[in-house]
Amino acid sequence: MARTSQILGPDGRPIERGTLTQTVAAPAVTGVRRPFSGTIATGLTPEWLAGILKRATEGSVADYLTLAEEMEERDPHYAAVLGTRKRAVAGVEPIVTPGDDSPRAGEIADFVRRSIVDQPWFNGMVMDLLDALGKGYAVCEILWETGKQWTPSACPWRDPRYFVLDDTRTTLRLAADGEPKGVELPPGKFIVHAPRIKSGLSVRGGLARLVAWSYLFKAFALKDWVAFIEVYGLPLRLGRYGQSATQQDIDTLVAAVSGIGTDAAAVLPEAMRIEFQGISEGRGGAELFQRLAEYLDGQISKAVLGQTMTTDDGASLSQAQVHRGVQIDVAQADAGDVARPVNRDLVRVEVDLNYGPQEVYPWLSWPITEPEDTQAVTQQLTGLVPLGLRVRADDVRERLGWAAPEDDDEVLGGAAMPTDTDTPPDADPAPAPQRATGAGQAAKGDDDSDPVEAGYAAIAEALDHDDWEVMAPSVNAVLDTAAEAEDPDDLVERLAHLVEDGRLDSQALADRLARSTLLARALGDAPDPDPAPDADGDG
Template identity: 45%
Template sequence: MVNRPQLVDQWGRPVKRAELRKEVSAPTLSGVRSPISGYPGNGLTPDRLAVILREADAGDPIRYLELAETIEERDPHYAGVIATRKRSVSQVEMTVEDGGETSHDLEMAQMVRDWLDRDELADETFHILDAIGKGYSFTEIIWDTSMGQWMPERLEYRDPRWFRFARHDLSTPMMIGETGQEEEMEAFKFIHARIAAKSGLALRSGLARLATWNWMFKAYTQRDWAIFTQTYGQPIRIGKYGPGADQKDQDTLFRAVANIGGDCAAIIPDSMMIEFVEAKSIGSSTDHYERRADWLDKQISKAVLGQTATTDAETGGLGSGKEHREVQKDIETADCRALAAILNRDLIRPWIDLEYGPQKRYPRLRIARPEPEDLKAFSDAIAPMIDRGLRVSASDVLDKFGMREAPASAKILTPMAATAAQPHPETGGSGAVPPESAVQYPFNTRLGQPGPRAPLQTQTRSTGLSEPLGVSVDRLQQEAAPDIERMLEQIEVMLEAATSLDEAKAMLLEAYPDLESDGLADLFAEAFLAAEAGGRALIEAEAEEADG
């Protein structure tokens, strides 16, 4: 019999494999974990809100959590920005990094990758991210052991009202048991997510704590706005009766005036009349109510998303839309890293321990948007290095471009240079005529890379020059060849490093004073002096022949 090592969680609690096969925190209608919620937001006042928050600080967060739920239901702006933040993270692709290079490490990582390919994962991570608003969340892992293996079948979001924190530190999570008492949570059974908006206790670190005050103040503003609109936004109905009207006629007129607003119909005697006075004659305005409500919404946008440009259109506001988007991107990146750390700690590592036992290296979950990369710059930089002998894995390059390795039976695209080197269909020669750029220029400017340069010719050319001058030209060409080669090598290095013709021009002008041209200049000076002397001697010889 094999003795398995005793597994413990991050709090030192031993793992009970039999308990992992059960649902331990499912809701019960008649028990203490009831899905029915209260509504502490009804008639909320500053005094009541302060009491609710103090209760949460003391370890009794039920009314605070119910109030946080109410705000998401009744405040469309808060619901929109908090959902935007959660959905932006839940839709980011998850990848798995291998824990090592052995076959065992690769097998564990592939098991996690296969499990991540689930349609339900986006919704499960969305509910885990409820911790952004309330400060923390609890998700029960439903393990599947039907085939003798351990695998997460699904992740069930649990109401945070069914959990508490230990009274001695207000940070160690506890579960409400069937008897209503606080019990230790089963190890390897829950994902305890905490994404804090500020440092401190989890009960005081959620964004909902900020939103409660903001929502209460906006509720007062909206109530006053509604009363103002009802009082001054509707026409005033005035009933008039004659001097001979008795009490019965007056009651009839009053009922008609009272009901005509909703029924839009009434019957009154000919001796009576109803007059409607338009509210616009009073000269009232509701701009201050709207401005206050908008200002409160902007504070929530700043708290949740870090900016206002993506939620509140404002002409001439501070900062551009791009800068505001960068702020939101920073928050998203932080949320992705926090969620990845939570899942690695509470899901991936426990799963590997249950399935394979404790490991030295574990596969790691990574949640991040791929950074855009300039593939052209990568190609221009890597090609000269490969030409100089750098060993680069083909799979790494293919991954950069998002391509897979072509199978042996696939039709392969060939580069233009390889095509040009094949036999010409008409001439049947061993090679086709090189491109025009390779003939006219020492560099293949069409491809942006140095092309083949023909070696400098040193043999005497049939130029039609006289024999003494032809010999001088051939000698100059032979003696100048080494200096020209060194100069061309320097120019080649600059052209290889340049990414455009303008950049190459600037590099050549910048490097011109430092080019090694002293030896070439001396050589040309000697050649010019010799040519002048030879020319004088040739003229004198021709003159002597003419005189003789």
């Protein structure tokens, strides 16, 4: 007899450790849990489909689950969009967050990460649980192994037809021979995922139920389309024979007309001929079936993904961004839905078995965030930084997802802008023209100064402190506008108004720059007062 522990399962019932190491819901060749079933989709009619959906609501879900499985196998579009929605979660790297900041919580989180997330069966289990998106619920059985610690060795998918609903249609029970209403699921043995796609019964929330009618009508459209192509895809072959033709000649002509559709060749007596006639009655029929099939594919995309832009066609970048946002919302909801049963039925049970009940438990999740628009970030930086906006490089790297380079890393880009190391961090540096003028005076008093530096000093001398104030009205107008703007787009619009209003008058600045450029050119054209000797020593 299995020993009953004091550890309680998610439903409050005690966990029997002896049951945990046994396989409970494995398929069998005989009995109620057979690994194969019949077909429902073949010959499906509207009346039959209505009956299947009605019986599923009443609790008889076997036919509905079989149809949901066949829909994924027979409709490429439904399989593609449903697979896209599953992989939007399963393709994200999961994280384990400790329950609190204590060392004990960190140790438990590391144990969960090693024993569950890092195991080779984990990603497959996530995909199996996401099978609930189509069918309404999914179940994985936890196969525990024990030694020094209790850890799951695998979590295989169990066919949802191996389970039945209780009288309230809210709780799953394991199908068993001789038990029409099934038996209770042993606590700590199963992960049951029932996503909240819509309110109400889980069996009515599966996407397969929503898509079933579109699938049926599309199947009719494709069947009629193929029949249409078979009839009207080739032109009418009309054979003609003369009055003197014998029955043997007629039989030869009939065989030639019948075989020319596939053989594309025929041999006839000289007195006979074959004509190909176009059939105008069938014109436009192919486009009708195609439009119907494409319309139904669009409805399936909306039902599964919430949009059609990324699966069919798009009209603009802005629409694609909006539809991409809908996809992010759907993926975030799916990730939150699948995290709840994994933490409830697997993580918490494992922690209780190894560490005992805890006040707080680690949380396993799939973080899905909106991708950063790097182009918008760079546009903001290139537009605002030159105006005086100061931004931390670490914040920019975090937004772009780039790491800070190490000392021995090969890096791209130029060196950082030089800083005045002699100026205390809290002191306001002197205005640029004052510093340049001081440097020019120092260079002027030094007879051994470099000619290039002397030229820069002369230019700085030309731009005295009063000249620098020429830029003040324009710079202040830009800074005031940046402070009033609500967002980057508003700033761009306000800057355009500055130009239109004439408040950015750059004529005075242009005059000063022209004078400085002329002075620099004159200094560059001046002869060297102390030329270096050439290679022959002649100077």
